Structures are given as structure tokens and as C-alpha cells.
Amino acid sequence: MRTIKASFISKIVSDLSQEANFVLRKDVLLALKLALKKETNERAKSLLESIIENANIAKDEKLAICQDTGLPIVFAELGQDVRIEGDLKTAIIKGVEAGYRKGYLRNSIVQDPLARGKSGYAPCVIHIDIVRGNKLKLTVLPKGFGCENKSKLKMLEPTVDIKEIKQFILNCVKDAGPDACPPYVVGVGIGGTADYAMLLAKKALLKEISRPKTKLERELLKEINKLNIGPMGLGGKTTCLGVNIETYPTHIAGLPVAVNISCHALRSATKTI
């Protein structure tokens, strides 16, 4: 048994919260630079340049890449041979809160979704997975709500053609249109149950954009980039920087497909301790 102190976890989560909000992910930055090379629409090119400039300012000045510093989602993969000294969930929530305060990030969380009221820095959303080993992997994903509001789930029939799956995903992007800060990264979850497919779609956003893609991912990217939505929805080839799909076994009677779109400011930071 290895012991990890809760206070150490808070410290790591605090640092990751700031890093994720200040430093644009390397794979996202690379995808933006590649898109800039391929783009032919003048306005789209200039907007892509501004997005890259914004990332540089944020990193240098320790400013949030986007003012919507999101509802932070923390993924914790906890090795089963680790004993936590203290309370894991409280440590994570406190870590996010401390990081957001320290980084002058936005307090966007309302305690009561109906009564709303004063917004604060807690609680974040936490997903804990128990895995083999004696390590703890922590990931902070600040998810802005402009794009989170465009999430969709469809329970398709198991006998549908692949075209129908693609059409649903394309429709999600069309529906988001110019509103959710394109160019997007499109996270897709296929399989499992309704709730699990949504989680897969969110987790798909954590995959590196630059990794080798499946045929379906490549085809979807091509088709989405033909929609001519472009940066800010003002046209161009660059509607999507990458499509990431996560799959899981499912029931003989169903085919859940979930879409979780990210704006171009796809932010996350990970550390294993």
C-alpha cells in the first residue's frame, strides 16, 4: 500500500487547474497551426492567427485563454494499491477552488441549478475510476458552457447504417453552427448506456488530436470541414480541428451515440503521481 496525502492531491489539482486555463494544449495548438496552413479563406486565416496569438498572450501573461473557465471536470484514475490519507473528493474540490482563486479564474458555479444565486468556485464535477497499480492520475478539464450547451445524445437503433450515425454527428455540428466558438473538437461516445455514452464523449476530448485516427474519425472530419462554418461561423475550411471517438460494448437492442463538442479552446492538464 502506498499512501498519498489528500493535501498533496489538492496542491496538484490546484496547479493543474491553472495550467489548463493558461496554457493551450500542445495538440490543440499544433492542430490550429496546421489548419492555418491549409486554410484559404482570408478572414478565417486571420481569425486562426488571432486564436494562436490569444494562446500566446494567455501563456505569457498567465491570463485565462477564455473568460469562461468552465465547469471544471476532474478525472481521477486511482490505483487500487493507493491509500488516501484524508478525503479524496474534498481534496479535489478544494484543489480546484484554490487553483481558480489563485489564478484569478472565473467563479462560474451556482450552488442551486434552479434558484441560481451567487456563483462560486465549487464544487467541480468528479469522475473517479479505480485501476490497477499504486499511482494516481489526475486530469483537469475546464469545460466552457457555450459548447457544453450543444451536447446531444441519441439512442439509435442497432441496425442503422453508418450513414445515419454520421448524419446525427454532422447535425450536432450544424446545430452548434457559429455559436459555440468554432473551430471545434468533436468528442463522440458510441456504445454503453445513455449516461455512459455521454461520459465517453467527454473523455474522447482528452485524446490527443494528433494521434492516428480511425476511418470513421477521418471521414467525419472531412465531412464536417465541408460544412463551411469556419472560425466564428464566418466561413472557411476550418470548422473542426479533430474528431475523437471513444467506444464501449453495448446492448443488442441499442446504439447510444453521444456528442460533446468543444470550442477551439479545448483545455486540459494531466499529472500522474
Place this chain on the structure above:
Amino acid sequence: MKKIYLPLTKESITGLKVGEELLLSGVIYTARDQAHKRLIETIKKHKKLPIDLKSKIIYYCGPTATPKGKIIGSCGPTTASRMDRFATILIKAGVKGMIGKGRRSNEVTRAIKKHKAIYLLAPAGLGALLSTKVKSKELIVYPELGPEAIYKLKVRDFPVIVGIDSRGKDIYKI
């Protein structure tokens, strides 16, 4: 890019065309979901508004906290369509310009045309870059709303694109 000095006059608004890129200098006011809700409730109750809306430009924005030594934190636009349910009433109350991101409803477009107002798009997701265009920030009302309070911002060369002009021409429909 055309330089525009605020406040906007009737003539300057009608001279602006959809798709034009502008650099705004002058005063704008932030307001988003909850501030809109409160303003509308006040108007509906025929009570006095805490801010004179006449000829004002509303920026749909909720900035981050202000880091030490800075004027403002990251401060890009939020999705404008969430304010569609309130915008027509505010335009009737005198608001002349709105700055946000994304599409507007047909109802809002009609109100923009009827009252010769304007909807401007700010570059979306570029809050750090836009913070460098803000020269002062002052809390006006609803401090308890935090990032959703109304702030008066003085901006210099703040980049926008005309999204819907005073003729009701919409950049996403042309």
C-alpha cells in the same frame, strides 16, 4: 478596419454595413444572463432602472477575476442567443448596440431593424487578447452577481465585425 468612436450616433449606426470590421473606442457596458433578467423584471414592474440604457452598447460578457496589476481578466463574448429572450425589450428601452457571439433570433433582428440598432460580433474565445483592449473597468450595479454584474468598460480599438446591421442584414444569412 474602420475606427469607430463611441457613443454611436444615429448616422454612424446607419452607416455601418454587415460584415464590416470595426475597431471600437469608448464606453461599453457588460451584461449577461442574470443582469438581463433583473433589468427586464425592473422594466416590467415599471420601476426605475439602475442604469440609463439610452444609446448604450451592451457587451455580453462575464470576465474572469482581475489578476493583480491588470485592468481586467480574460473578457471575451458569450453566446448571444441566450439573451434573445430579453434583447427586444432592451432595444425598445434605448439600447443601441449589442456585442456578442453567434446567431440571433428573427425577433431580435426585426427589433434591430425597427429601432435602427446594431449587433456586433466580437472574436469568440479570445478573452486574453481582448483584455488588452480594455483601458478601464468600473462596477456599475449588481455586485452580488460577480462576473455577471454590470461593468462599465472603456475600450480602445476593440475589434468587432458587424453581425446584423441597422437594415436587419444578418452576416449568417447572407
